[in-house]
Amino acid sequence: EPEVTQTPSHQVTQMGQEVILRCVPISNHLYFYWYRQILGQKVEFLVSFYNNEISEKSEIFDDQFSVERPDGSNFTLKIRSTKLEDSAMYFCASSEEQRNTEAFFGQGTRLTVV
């Protein structure tokens, strides 16, 4: 069964360091998303990406964040200078069509900023 895969499963980084979270969406999917879940809080939308550009982003997704699809299969989230409050579970998701509610989520990357 096709699935969204994320690496690494756990990333520990020092405050101020850059971090890149990686995702391989399902191969025929066209829409890609990043969500995050701070411990004990709701899953929050960060950004959606289609046709090599951002289609929607939240207030959380400021200049410290960027997304890229560098090679047609990977989808990455970069945080330029991590803060303690960036510690969270980051989920990548993908879907085949914009109005198809079947967005498949990866297992997440736990980011710990120390």
Added chain:
Amino acid sequence: QKEVEQDPGPLSVPEGAIVSLNCTYSNSAFQYFMWYRQYSRKGPELLMYTYSSGNKEDGRFTAQVDKSSKYISLFIRDSQPSDSATYLCAMSTQYNFNKFYFGSGTKLNVKP
């Protein structure tokens, strides 16, 4: 942020019970309603989705949407220990479909 409210539980039921999970919301523009199941240390897994109002059934699961009350429900019949997980409701509007608003999740424990 109180757009979607969900009782966090935990909800503990005996095996075979009917489970009712609920969410309320404030934004009348929400049109798409989804239920995700999340096992510990895993990503959300889509269970059901409903567009606008009405009911939808899939096996032991039934999703209901009451837009007039801004209230959605997920019913699980003949609950199994393997149903033990956190259940998240999520919803989005027709205009920003990509942007899901999640509830906080209800933790369900089905006891054998």
